[in-house]
Amino acid sequence: MENAIEIKNLSKSYEDFCLNNIILNIPKGSIVGLIGENGAGKSTLISSLLGIIKSSYEELKIFGMDFKTDEIQIKKDIAVIFDTTHYDDEFTPKFIGQILSKVYSNWDQATYLKYIHQFNLPMKKKIKKFSRGMKMKLEFAIAFSHDAKLLILDEATSGLDPIIRDEILSIIREYTEDENHTVLMSSHITSDLDKISDYIAYIHEGKLLFMKPYDELREEYGVLHVGKELLDSLNREDIIGYTKGAYSYTILVKNRLAIQSVFKDLEIMRPTVEEIMLFYAKGGC
Numbered sequence: 593m594e595n596a597i598e599i600k601n602l603s604k605s606y607e608d609f610c611l612n613n614i615i616l617n618i619p620k621g622s623i624v625g626l627i628g629e630n631g632a633g634k635s636t637l638i639s640s641l642l643g644i645i646k647s648s649y650e651e652l653k654i655f656g657m658d659f660k661t662d663e664i665q666i667k668k669d670i671a672v673i674f675d676t677t678h679y680d681d682e683f684t685p686k687f688i689g690q691i692l693s694k695v696y697s698n699w700d701q702a703t704y705l706k707y708i709h710q711f712n713l714p715m716k717k718k719i720k721k722f723s724r725g726m727k728m729k730l731e732f733a734i735a736f737s738h739d740a741k742l743l744i745l746d747e748a749t750s751g752l753d754p755i756i757r758d759e760i761l762s763i764i765r766e767y768t769e770d771e772n773h774t775v776l777m778s779s780h781i782t783s784d785l786d787k788i789s790d791y792i793a794y795i796h797e798g799k800l801l802f803m804k805p806y807d808e809l810r811e812e813y814g815v816l817h818v819g820k821e822l823l824d825s826l827n828r829e830d831i832i833g834y835t836k837g838a839y840s841y842t843i844l845v846k847n848r849l850a851i852q853s854v855f856k857d858l859e860i861m862r863p864t865v866e867e868i869m870l871f872y873a874k875g876g877c
Contacts, residue, residue, distance in 0.1 A: 596620040596742055596774035597641070600651035604636055611636045611647070612798045618791070621771030623764065625785030625806070626778040627869050628795035634778045637795065638746050641776075642672060655741060668696070671740035675747040677727040681720030685713055685730060689737075696738035707733035725756045732760060736767065743767065745777040749784055757781070761788050782866040792865055796872060806865075814848030814860035815867055817841070822858075826851070833871035844871035 597618040604611040611633045618624050628634050640647035641654070643663055652659040654666045679688060685708055693699045708715060711729035719727060728748060735743055743764070749757045765788050767773050779785060785792065786806075793803040804812075813832070817840050826843070830851060834843040844863060845851055852860050863871075 594620045594656075595653075596622075596655060597776070598651060598653040599641075600649065602637070602640055602647055602649035602652065604640055604645065604647040609633070609636075610798050611640070614795075614800050616793060616800060616803055618774060618776060618793075620774055621768055622790040623768055623775040623777065623788050624791045624793055624803075625782075625789035625865065626776060626793050626795065627782060627785065627865060629869070629873050632795045633798045634795055635746060638744060638776070638778060641744070642667075642670070669739075669741040670744065671735035671738070671742070672744045673728070673731045673735060673746070673748040675750050676724075677719065677731055679719060679730075682718055684716050684718055685733075686715040688730075688734065692734065692738065699738050701737075703739075704733060704737035707736055725752050728752060728760070729756070732763065736763070741773055743773065743775045745775065745779070747779060748777075749779060749781060757784060764788060782864065782869065785865050789865070792868075794869060794872065801872060809865075809868060810862045812846055812848060813863045813868055814845050814851065815863045816843050816845065816858060816860045818843065818858070822855070832868075833873075833875045835871075835874065844868065 595617045597616065599614055599616040602611065602614040609631065614637060626634050626637070636645065639645045641652070643659070655669060657666055659666060689701060689704050693701055711733060713726060713730055713733070719730065722730070731748070749760060752760070761784055764775055764777070768775055777785065777789070789806045791803060791805055792809055794801045819840055823834065823841050823843065826845065830845045830847050832844040832846060834841050844867060845860070848860055852858065
């Protein structure tokens with residue numbers, strides 16, 4: 593399998609935080625949801641990938657090229673969308689298109705106009721008068737119009753209403769259908785990641801706990817609601833974490849199918865991305 597991103601032992605230390613020896617391979621043509629609580633290291637990892645901050649690593653390759661020697665060429669094929677636009681408030685979509693057509697050698701004006709029309713964005717209106725949703729749609733129109741091979745999203749859909757988010761998620765999915773485009777999407781809206789992710793990468797306290805196919809996570813893990821007696825009968829190694837309610841415990845377990853084979857009448861539900869993240873973070877055992 594060809595990888596769009598290959599990271600080996602990437603680290604970054606601050607006074608009160610350390611991103612610790614991240615090893616991560618992101619398959620070409622996939623959508624990878626990057627999750628983790630606030631301060632876990634998601635933005636530090638993304639900033640390291642983009643060269644915004646200096647990090648140490650044994651290897652960092654994007655599109656098979658070494659980031660140290662081919663950074664300029666690599667960045668031509670990357671589009672990044674943060675949670676706000678970085679264009680001047682006085683600019684209009686028309687003016688931005690004119691500028692970027694001179695910046696990107698592979699700029700496609702027809703594609704740009706298609707998305708501007710699809711998103712109902714006024715070409716001659718200054719973006720300072722745009723809503724947040726309109727600004728984010730403009731960012732996506734730009735990203736798709738220079739045929740970026742890698743799209744990196746850092747909380748790009750946060751604060752958007754569900755209808756706009758759903759529209760953008762559909763476009764992201766279409767973007768990867770040819771298997772030549774890859775998406776790394778960091779988001780606290782884990783329900784969005786449930787909808788489109790091929791893989792989930794989970795960073796916790798500066799460490800990558802896992803990077804697994806989404807469908808595999810749903811098969812491997814399970815959520816159950818049981819009393820104290822059944823909790824005590826479970827293998828502790830299978831328990832990721834639990835919370836105690838008024839009358840029962842809610843537990844995240846791994847080896848779902850093996851547990852189901854022992855407790856045949858027990859209802860074990862497939863977890864959401866949010867449940868997996870919360871129980872890993874909270875523990876409880």
